[in-house]
Amino acid sequence: MPSRYGWMADPDAEAFRALIEIRRNMTFDERFRQFLEMAEVLLRGYEDRVRRDHPQASEREVFLRAAALRLGNETVRRVYGWSPEEGGNP
Numbered sequence: 001m002p003s004r005y006g007w008m009a010d011p012d013a014e015a016f017r018a019l020i021e022i023r024r025n026m027t028f029d030e031r032f033r034q035f036l037e038m039a040e041v042l043l044r045g046y047e048d049r050v051r052r053d054h055p056q057a058s059e060r061e062v063f064l065r066a067a068a069l070r071l072g073n074e075t076v077r078r079v080y081g082w083s084p085e086e087g088g089n090p
Helices: 013-024 028-053 059-071 073-080
Strands: none
Touching: 028 059, 059 073
16 A cells, blocks of 8 residues: 555555654643654764764764754854864864
């Protein structure tokens, strides 16, 4: 059964319906907490990518490079005065 939720495809359509029902019954606070948890996973993913690509990077550089991935080099340059394009110590 094709749907816009193809990435969550399950051979049992009932399982997907149950998941949607659980989500509908969540309070705003529960949904917001879940959103924050997913955002945290995404941010850690950016940092993991930077650590993999730049194993010698300091924690500050990891933070700045991850911010550049999310926000763009120009924003990080304006806000933090550092750009991965220019390198140097952050």
